[in-house]
Structure formats: C-alpha cells, structure tokens
Amino acid sequence: MRIALAQFNPIVGDIAGNTDKILALAQQAIAQGADMLVTPELALTGYPPEDLLLRDHFYRECAKGLGRLMDLDGITLVVGHPFKQGNERFNAATVLRDGNRLGTYCKMQLPNDEVFDECRYFTPGAAPLVFEQNGVKVGVLICEDVWQVEPAAEAADAGAEVLVVLNASPFHRNKLAVRHDVARYRSEETGLAIAYVNMVGGQDELVFDGASFAVDKHGRVVAQSPAYVDDLLLVDMVEGDIRPGAMAPQPDALESVYQALVLGVRDYIGKNRFPGVLLGLSGGIDSALTMAIACDALGADKVHAVMMPSRYTADISVSDSRQMVQLLGVQYDEIEIWPMYQSFMNGLAPAFAGLAEDTTEENLQARIRGTLLMALSNKTGKLVLTTGNKSEMTTGYCTLYGDMAGGFAVLKDVAKTLVYQLSTWRNRDGEVIPERIITRPPSAELRPDQIDQDSLPPYEVLDAIMVRYMEDNRSAEEIVAEGYARADVERVVRLLKINEYKRRQAPVGPRVTHRGFGKDWRYPITNRFS
Known part of the structure; x- marks a missing residue:
C-alpha cells in the first residue's frame, strides 16, 4: 500500500x-x-x-x-x-x-x-x-x-x-x-x-x-x-510496516527560525494581498534584520525602506543604512524629521511651559516617524512592518503610535540575543547586514549619546530572565535562586507587568518560541497580584 x-x-x-x-x-x-x-x-x-x-x-x-x-x-x-x-x-x-x-x-x-x-x-x-x-x-x-x-x-x-x-x-x-x-x-x-x-x-x-x-x-x-x-x-x-523512503534534510536551529519568519512574512503579505511592505530603517540591527527577512520573503522589489534621521541620528547609522540598501537593492527614501519635530515642539510650547524635558520629547520623534510610515502606507497600499523585538516588547522599550505603528511585527517573538544570532547567520554566505550594524552598541538615538543599556540590563541578562519568567512561568524568587541579581529580576518583571497595555496594541507577529506575546499570553492589564 x-x-x-x-x-x-x-x-x-x-x-x-x-x-x-x-x-x-x-x-x-x-x-x-x-x-x-x-x-x-x-x-x-x-x-x-x-x-x-x-x-x-x-x-x-x-x-x-x-x-x-x-x-x-x-x-x-x-x-x-x-x-x-x-x-x-x-x-x-x-x-x-x-x-x-x-x-x-x-x-x-x-x-x-x-x-x-x-x-x-x-x-x-x-x-x-x-x-x-x-x-x-x-x-x-x-x-x-x-x-x-x-x-x-x-x-x-x-x-x-x-x-x-x-x-x-x-x-x-x-x-x-x-x-x-x-x-x-x-x-x-x-x-x-x-x-x-x-x-x-x-x-x-x-x-x-x-x-x-x-x-x-x-x-x-x-x-x-x-x-x-x-x-x-x-x-x-x-x-x-512502513519501508524507508525519502529523507529530506532539515534546517538547523537558527535556519529553522529564520525560515519560519520568512514564511510568516510571505504568507501574511501574500494571503492578505498587500502589494509590498514599508519599514523604517534606522541603522540598527533590528530594522536591518527585518529588511533582510522581508527581502528574502517577498523580493527586494516589494520592499520600501525609509530612513528618517534626526539631529541625534549618527552619521554611521545613515551610511550603514545606505550600504545595506545598496546590497539588497530595495526602494529607499530619506526624510529628515527635525523640522517636523520643531513644529510640534513650537505648537506644544505653551502647554509644556515650565516642564522639564523627559521621554515625551523622545517619544514624539518616534511618533513622527510612525506617522510618516503610515502616510506612505495609506498612499501606496503597502503594509508597514514594525521592527521591535521580544525583549523590547517585554520591557515596554518601544513607543505606542511610534515604532509600534504598523501591521505586522516580524521580530515580535525574537529576543534581542537571538536577533544578533540570526543576523550573523544571515551573513554566513556573504555580507547582507553590514558588520558594523551587528557589532556597534544598540541605541534608539532619541537623545545625545544614548545606548539601550542606559535604560535596560544587558540583553544577555534581560533575555535570560524574560525566558524564565514569561516563557517558562518561573517565579522571580526561582530566577534569583539561579544566581541572577535580584535588582535585575525585579526590574524586568516590573517592566513586563506595567507594559501589558502596550502589548495589547501591538501588531500581530510570527510566533517562534513555545510562548509568545499573542494567543498564548493572556495577562490582565489591570491587576494587583505581586
């Protein structure tokens, strides 16, 4: 038979x-x-x-x-x-x-x-x-x-x-x-x-x-x-009994995740009949990996990258983005956001009088970028891909209506440490993501000399705590008992809990772990359980 x-x-x-x-x-x-x-x-x-x-x-x-x-x-x-x-x-x-x-x-x-x-x-x-x-x-x-x-x-x-x-x-x-x-x-x-x-x-x-x-x-x-x-x-x-038959080789651990992300993007865009995708290119590793995945999923002709520099954007961020765009051959635009930011600040000046600068001004820059991408999306019919990763989703290190604005979150279930591994894997047969993007310290570039680790624990620590608490349902005390600093554990757990309202408003994205922020994460926004 x-x-x-x-x-x-x-x-x-x-x-x-x-x-x-x-x-x-x-x-x-x-x-x-x-x-x-x-x-x-x-x-x-x-x-x-x-x-x-x-x-x-x-x-x-x-x-x-x-x-x-x-x-x-x-x-x-x-x-x-x-x-x-x-x-x-x-x-x-x-x-x-x-x-x-x-x-x-x-x-x-x-x-x-x-x-x-x-x-x-x-x-x-x-x-x-x-x-x-x-x-x-x-x-x-x-x-x-x-x-x-x-x-x-x-x-x-x-x-x-x-x-x-x-x-x-x-x-x-x-x-x-x-x-x-x-x-x-x-x-x-x-x-x-x-x-x-x-x-x-x-x-x-x-x-x-x-x-x-x-x-x-x-x-x-x-x-x-x-x-x-x-x-x-x-x-x-x-x-x-069943006799031996065809034995197709299987992808290794990193390739299997990468191919899952590619297939998730290809089918979400194709099955929903979008003509292509847009994404904000920052010169950082998350947007670089997102663009590589999008090109592999759809072809470079269906990918439109937009660089939106401000006065805080490093020159190397712009040059690295241009280099990657040339390597992949995608459509590319640069739109300077600082004049728009100044217009917003001028309009808000009476309401902000006497108030010190804080994350409000940083978030405003991100929201200007989100607005621009959504305008291009409305005009062209292309879907905006967001570029935030799972570590950022965990801690709320992302801006509602800013970098979270879009229709599909490619890296939503990919921790920052895995972003680095996948980026290195993608370059295995030739550089697609410029090496400097992979090696330089990550930064949102929303204020002078900013790096992610000013606001967050090292990603190796953050991700390890996130996996244990969020994916494996371990308690904070159990994680501390493994040797992680109590201050780091309590900080990550606190950030996870207070940012659920953001995750509820995040776009859908492909699940690659056994527990992602989607169907299998149902956490009450309003709760006082400690």
Whole structure:
C-alpha cells in the first residue's frame, strides 16, 4: 500500500481554493501510484478558522467542498474538515473512496493550552475509526490525539495496523524533535507504524513548518518531508510496516527560525494581498534584520525602506543604512524629521511651559516617524512592518503610535540575543547586514549619546530572565535562586507587568518560541497580584 502525505499551504476560509489544491494533489498522488492521500488537519478550511466555526454558512460551504471531493475516483482520500451535527461541532476527518464515505472520525483530544482554543469550538469525539485499504486496516488520528496515549491505543484495539495522523502543528524552536519523540512513543506503545502529515504556511501569528514524516513500528523515522515548502511524501507499507523512503534534510536551529519568519512574512503579505511592505530603517540591527527577512520573503522589489534621521541620528547609522540598501537593492527614501519635530515642539510650547524635558520629547520623534510610515502606507497600499523585538516588547522599550505603528511585527517573538544570532547567520554566505550594524552598541538615538543599556540590563541578562519568567512561568524568587541579581529580576518583571497595555496594541507577529506575546499570553492589564 502506498500512502501519499499531502503537505500543503491552505488559506483559512478559502474552501473552494483549498478544495482545488486537494484535488490537484490527489491527481499527482494517483500519477505516482498512491492508494491513499492524507491531508493535514482541517485542510478544507485552513487552521485555525477561529470564530468562522460559529457560522452555520461556513459548514454549508464545507459540505460543498466535500461534495466536490466525493467525485474523485482512483484513490482513497482522508481529508480534514470541520463537521457540525445538531448543535455540536467536531474537528473531523472523513474517508472518501470512489464516491463513497467510508467513515468520519472526530478528534478525541482537544488542546486548550498555548495557542490552542479548541474547547471553545468543538465537542470531543468518542470512538476510533479504522478502515481497510489494500487489505490493511488503517486507523485515523488528528493532531493532539497522537500526543496522548488513549486514542492510539483505542485505534490499535479496534484492529488498526497503521496509523495516519492529520496535523496542524505550529512551529516553535525544537518542535520537530518533539514531534518525532511523540510519534516514537506511540509507535513503541502500540507496535504500529505512523504516517504523520503536517500543514505548512503562515496564518497570522502561527507558522506551520510542514516537515511531515513517517516512523516504522519500531519508532524509527524512515521518511521525512522538507520543512517550509509544499511536498507530497510517498511512503510504502509492506508486510505490516512502513519501508524507508525519502529523507529530506532539515534546517538547523537558527535556519529553522529564520525560515519560519520568512514564511510568516510571505504568507501574511501574500494571503492578505498587500502589494509590498514599508519599514523604517534606522541603522540598527533590528530594522536591518527585518529588511533582510522581508527581502528574502517577498523580493527586494516589494520592499520600501525609509530612513528618517534626526539631529541625534549618527552619521554611521545613515551610511550603514545606505550600504545595506545598496546590497539588497530595495526602494529607499530619506526624510529628515527635525523640522517636523520643531513644529510640534513650537505648537506644544505653551502647554509644556515650565516642564522639564523627559521621554515625551523622545517619544514624539518616534511618533513622527510612525506617522510618516503610515502616510506612505495609506498612499501606496503597502503594509508597514514594525521592527521591535521580544525583549523590547517585554520591557515596554518601544513607543505606542511610534515604532509600534504598523501591521505586522516580524521580530515580535525574537529576543534581542537571538536577533544578533540570526543576523550573523544571515551573513554566513556573504555580507547582507553590514558588520558594523551587528557589532556597534544598540541605541534608539532619541537623545545625545544614548545606548539601550542606559535604560535596560544587558540583553544577555534581560533575555535570560524574560525566558524564565514569561516563557517558562518561573517565579522571580526561582530566577534569583539561579544566581541572577535580584535588582535585575525585579526590574524586568516590573517592566513586563506595567507594559501589558502596550502589548495589547501591538501588531500581530510570527510566533517562534513555545510562548509568545499573542494567543498564548493572556495577562490582565489591570491587576494587583505581586
């Protein structure tokens, strides 16, 4: 029996377009001798459809898509889709063959943590589904089902000889190794081979990395799709086990994050039909890395960089920006903001009389830049990419309606230390980001001789505390017990807590860690818990 795993990139809500893709993949699979095609989880609608699942018309459109797939001959299709029965909704997979429905499986284990909110929408299924193909009994599971013991065990008890698993498993660092481990555990427990197909593509803050695979009944990975691209992985089951097949090499740790960011940008811009992107180029490392990612995602012809110097902008910031623009070949403009700043200050002078200068004047410069970028966005239709990183999001070292103004935050889940690592990695085959941008001390350049470390702990310390407190839910006392200075820990935790109101207003951005400031971070703005 030959199984084809259809790793592809659906668009949420484009049921007709997703159906077309599945039909095309089925024809490819038939041409390559496949007996069965398995799609990702909710392939018909894209994942996650969120509150589209609350609309009855959504299910009627899904039924139309399934009706078109029913007409497919010559291959068995296991397709993921939402299913409604009475007042209950299910995350389902239906098995179709030559105009017949062989059965519908409803996902048993509904994840309700991290970025997942399936209990809001779905009722859990209660029974396994096993069907026969070429004399082999095939059990169907959906995503979270394979992460738990019971669904795989129930499928095995129902007679399954192989498991096919439909997945929409989003990327975070080291996620593929975790998936391999989970599949190995289930295989060792049941004695069954597993064919695991995963979605690929960007959907708002989620990035699905694909990397579909198969393990034999001993839990060994015997076939592997590439990451971040569409792929049709063919695996052969012979004498009760999956034989070794194609083994695509996988990206290393840094490349996997970089490619996730590229795919997240490409799909957010492409699926939302923006003609291109704008970003403010400062001469600093965050905007430089953002521009490199944007060019790799979209092509330089769709990237417009704008340098907006003030009297505090160093000459090397301007020259380094010009050098990078020449290296990449993007559209580039320079707009001097100091005359505009002086106009604002003149207008505010009566209201500011007798008040000392503070961060107000710094923030005003950032907000002028944000206004200019948004004006260019309105005029051209291009989306503004913000350039702030996760460390800045944690501490509030960013300006509402200034550098936070935009539509997509590329580095929102990338800590500053990782920004440096990714920038060095991007230069591995030739300089794209000028070396001086990477090596010079970071600065917002909003006052004379300013550097970030005037206001923040060293980024190595800040990021380590942020990871422990925000990503791993460690307490401040536990972090201090690890050897971090109490003053640094209390400072970072305090800044994180008082800046939640800013993060609620930040643009969406691609998630690359196991906990980002998005779907899986829900912190009350108003609270007095200490």
